[in-house]
Amino acid sequence: MLDVRRLRLLRELSHRGTIAAVAEALSFTPSAVSQQLSVLEREAGVALLERSGRRVALTPAGQRLVCRTEDVLERLELAAAELAEARHGPSGPLRIGAFPSATRAILPAALTVLDARYPGLEPLVSETDPARVADALRAGDLDVALLHEYDFVPAPTEPGLAVEPLCAEPMYLASAAPARTTGTGLSVLAGWSAAPWITATPGTLCHTMTVRACQAAGFTPHVRHRVDDFTTVLALVAAGQGVALVPRLGLVDVPAAVSLTRLPVRRRTTIAYRRGAGRHPAITAVAEALRGAVPAELAGGS
Known part of the structure; x- marks a missing residue:
């Protein structure tokens, strides 16, 4: 019989690429992860990993097992949701991840509603970079989270996760003077091609969006400051x-x-959770509260 906990380790290795990364994400030692994966190989009766020095890759059998593991984990989430439905209302801790602007603009109203409707539920909010959300959800560090993407930076499809739209918001050019061009759309940005730019830190979706929007307008921005807080x-x-x-x-x-000059670029926010968990009463309650907390003009994800 294959052990589900070891299957999770194999699935994480397929996503993270190295045993060290799996160990760090799941608070294990690398030797413990390696040992458990070796036990899984003995349980499976076939080689699941190919080792070359410090590098480890999944064999074709290992890759097929990961695909089956995704199905198994989804069914376990469905079973947990059904059991939770049999209890009396959402209760217990629920770990919520959100990026800073959503934490400030959406979460307070949503949490107020949850406190009033479900006193047995204990929401635990952590500000989480969207780039880390998928791994945190799969690892069980979060139960539900807010993700965002931009027109110029679409979100990749994440194995093991399900998403539903929450809101869509326009982007604005912020300057200390009116726009330097009478153009429309992204041509407005061209009037600031020689100006210094303030972007988020490299590696974030917001930074990539700014660079790509400027490139679409015909220039690469000269970045002076890198700041994440709007x-x-x-x-x-x-x-x-x-x-x-x-x-x-x-x-x-x-x-x-x-x-402020409104641009034809949007940021879309989605609610993400592990595949199969959408029917869990706590997830349903949080999603409903989040939708109710979104400003009416931003509601929906189109």
Whole structure:
């Protein structure tokens, strides 16, 4: 009989690529992960891994087993959801991951509703970079999370996860003066091709979106500052330190000196959870509260 816990380790190895990364993500030692995978190979009766020095790759049999593992884990999530439905209402801890602007603009109202409707539920919120959400959900560190993508940076399909749309918001060019061009659409950005830019830190979706939007307008931005917090970004814009692209939910307490120009670029937010968990009462309750907390003009994901 194959052990589900060891199957999870194999699945994580297929996503993360190295035993060290699996060990770090799941709070094991590399030797413990390696040992458990060796036991799984003995249980399976076939080679699941190919080792070459420090590198490990899945054999064709290992890859097929990972595909079956995804189905097994989905069925386990469905079973857990059915058992939870038999209990009296959502209860217990629920780990929620969200990016900063959603944490500030959406989560407080949603949590207030959850407290009033489901006093037995204990939401636990952690600010989480969307780039880390998929791994955290698969590892069980989160139960539900908010992800976002941009028109220029579509989100990849993540194995083992299901998503549903929450909201779509426009992006704005923030500057300390009106736009320098009378053009429309992304041509507005061309008027700021020589200006310093403020972007998020490299590696984030927001940073990639800004660079790609500028490239679509015909130039590569000269980045002066790299800041992830939109309130700080707007303060720097007001101080004449550069221009930036900011989503609607990031426009909080906008300084009077900042001019905003709406662009034909959108950020879309989705609710993500492990595949099979969508019927879990706690997940359903959180999703409903999140949808109710979204400003009406942003509701939906189209």
